[in-house]
Amino acid sequence: MLNIVVCIKQVPMVTELPWDEKTGTLRRDLAAGMMNPACKHAVEAALRIKADGGASITVVTMGPPAAEEVLREALAMGADRGLLVCDRLLAGSDTYATSFVLGRAIAKEVPGYDLILCGAYTSDSETAQVGPQLAEELDLPAVAYAERLEISGRVLRVRRLVDKFRETLEMEFPALVTVSMEQYKPRYASFAGINRAFAEADILSVNLKRLDITPAELAAHGSRTRVRRVFIRKTQKENVLITGAAANAAAEFLDKYQRKISAVIGKSIEAKKQT
């Protein structure tokens, strides 16, 4: 049976709110924090492998205590156990440090893993760096942006579309793959799954001490980048603000800018005289 690890991350809802697939509208109720969409696709990919040939799935996240929620969500979807890597010293880690810690946590707590899946990127930081860097950390063969995974024996075959090239690649386990959002549309958690995820969830929480990472070591493998400043862009537009009921406002808008628009579209949009 395959031993699969899926790295998942909780992301804040900045702009990319989740969709209600049925009504096609925004789930603003979920605005607090959710599983990063690409990570969810990675969980789905693991669940399909499990359904095909059997697998045990460990979901791992590094984050604040509240990140446990995404582990439960993954367990509700069908993952087997969760690993929460949580330590105050990890706040503000860049991808270099994150991949170091995730690598150590996986090596220690999920020994004998065959396959590590990551999302292709997160919707908040969206560096798409953690997966490839984790592969370096653990010295694994790796492929990013996978659309399809097929397994035969110890060989993993990956299909992907990158830079307008279709590729099929093969490698032996243990290996790491980052999963794109093209395929593996995530399933909904079943009621039984949700109940299980809350009643008898198998979640292990570890800190740096438990992972035998000393402060000195963390410093040596710590962030390479530093954020100097965060700012909002400025623009130098005229910025006329229009408010008011749409029916009139649309007509007023067209009256005001008809010259400009007509010149570009080559048609007159002057209001027709009432007859």
Add this chain to the structure above:
Amino acid sequence: MTGKRKSIWVFGDYRNYYQNRVTLQLLSKAVDLSRLLDAEVCAVVVGHDLEEWIMEYTAHGADRILAIDHPSLTSYSTEHYLILMEKLVRERDPDILLVGATDFGREFAPRLAKRLHTGLSADCVGLELTSDGLLVQIAPSFGGNMLAEIVTEKHRPQMATVRPGTFREIPHNSERTAAVERLPLPAQLPSARVRQVEYERAVQREHAIENANVIVCGGRGLGNKNNFRKLDELAKLLGGDVGATRPVVYAGWAGHDVLIGQAGKHIKPKILFSFGISGAIQHTAGLGEADFIVAVNKNPQATMMKMADVAIVADAADWLNHLIKELRRRIRE
């Protein structure tokens, strides 16, 4: 650190040269930076039959070219490229290394940075220098609504990936010359653990909206697919094309070929209508120099509204309907 001239490297990513000229764009930025740093601009190119690229990179600003040309490097292999680049960087210690944020670059650069134990910032939209010569990497943060200035203080090279289209290339100048070093493939290149089974150029029919004079662009604020598809009508009335933001593409309201922004198309319309779009930098990065921007959003504070010539505070779908109705009434063919 005496004597040695600083060097700014650009990774030569030529595979999709005819779709994106990101390497040339990075060379141009490297030339800018090199003037301030008194550094050399060096393009590194790995592959087979490289003469075309050596000439091209020379004509576009490289002072030096490091080329590893070998039949076994005919198609891109992340693993082999990593081994070769790691070795070169360790031998020559460049100060800055820029990589195009193509799919390949975004897989390759993080691994290279990790191997070199240095920092990397992703998808930069600007590169500057501090007064003491540190590279300031300006990258979108917090879902694209803000920008962050990122520095790699202690480790070298300072690495950044940059999306195609961010910088403008220097015009081709065939008079330029560069020092070209053709380097041999190291004797003991291990076989790659990831084997390529199939490899082909994907044929895609793409809807070209890059040259449209009018683009009507819709975002998540349009609420649902039905509302979004009404943009087709508006586009038709205005003789323009429809564009979309990424959430909308992910939701299946529009195809990927009309995605506007960093991950999609760059447009430069004369008139841009923007309905229910927040204006994240990854989106606005694709807007070129739109002459006249009309934004409809219920939030007057949205970045898109601040960028607009005319900012309309209203429900996007509602306003779209009224605009279509009003235009229909007015337009005489």
